Amino acid sequence: MIAPDARLKPHKDVIHTKLANGEVVLLHLGSESYFSLNETGSAIWTLLDGNATLEQIAGEIESRYEVSPEQALASVAELAEQLVAQKLATLEHPLS
């Protein structure tokens, strides 16, 4: 489980592309695999700058979409887990 105060940033081997419709596509150079993010995932991805905590990102998502704070944090944490597992993002803060 990644802690709410963790910070993530895009992995250096990832090329991210924002499409005209706002969606983000990720390509990992190492695994040569594509990943596409839905609208919410794309919004979260663009906030991964290595400075904002998952909690802060969840706050931003909560303000953009009609979701509860708990739902927002759960969504951000779930995506963060997947991004780290696929080596698409790296953790700037140790796992709790």
Next chain:
Amino acid sequence: MGSIVVELTNRCNLSCQHCFSGRHGGSAVLPLDVLRKILDEARPLGFTKLGFTGGDPTLHPEFRTAIRMTAEAGYRYGVVTNGWTFPAIYTIFQEHRMELSGITFSLDGGSEGTHDSIRGTGSFRKVLRAFSICVVTDLPFTVNMVLNSRNVDEAERVARMSARLGAGAVRFGHLMPTPLAADMKLDLTPVQRREAERRIRELNAASPIPLVLAPGYHAADLFPCGPLRGDDVNVDCHGNLTKCCHLSGQEEGGGQEDVAGSLHEVSFAEAWRRLVEENARVREEKERRQREGLLLDSDYFPCWYCSLYYRKVDWLRGHPDHPWAGLMWEDAAPAAPFVPLSQLLRNAEPRI
């Protein structure tokens, strides 16, 4: 009938080490009225497809309009690009997807370091970003790799990576000799070229996607490509109808005999007629050379033959250490130099 290669502009945002100097850093753009002329006049001659090149064709200030005009005129089209501008322009291909035959991206290395050393820092990631867009928007794309001494060992990696990333095919082409490439020692020797071709054919046998050799590979057939068969034709960004995109833009060589006519001055049909006549002369001359045993083994690389015939590589005489310098003909001038009719008329003096 084959296709018309249209150099939309010689503007380019890169300065690739193997490129003709006239192909990058230029500022010429093909006026859209010339494109309109091509679209209107080429179809009755049987042409149904246009391939846009440059420079980088997407840098034409009216690129989207050019694509729209082409598609609405009922032509199939393709585009060759380095991918840098792709995020800004790809939606035009979605709008005219039915007519799109494919997008060709230039990829000159299987690693970021090799590709960027040839094309410039950041190029590798830019072109793969363009791949990503094509994959998620379902736009068909292929890869073009120009083989040189620095990247030839990465051909297999390019093939494998391209297949994995969704490319429909990879086309491997030989480097056209240029002074810059000579200085960088990028040219393969004829033997190295043949070995690369053998290796690519071997790779193709086991590849999930077609790995093909671009026109220019060693061939027993004297007329193995569209331009030499008279099927394909090139229009440069100045509006000249010329024989082939591989010859066009080789300012280093100086020869302009491959230019059949300016579409600013003559109809497409008239320029095409001149080119057909010129092709007949080229055929006759090449067959004569073969008959008389004058062809060297290197002359079976068709682009090399045409570069010699059209005097595009005379500059090589100043590079005696170049791997191809010793393979030049003693009689470099073509037997029947192509002089456009309009030029003859302009130069004609009244006889009394």
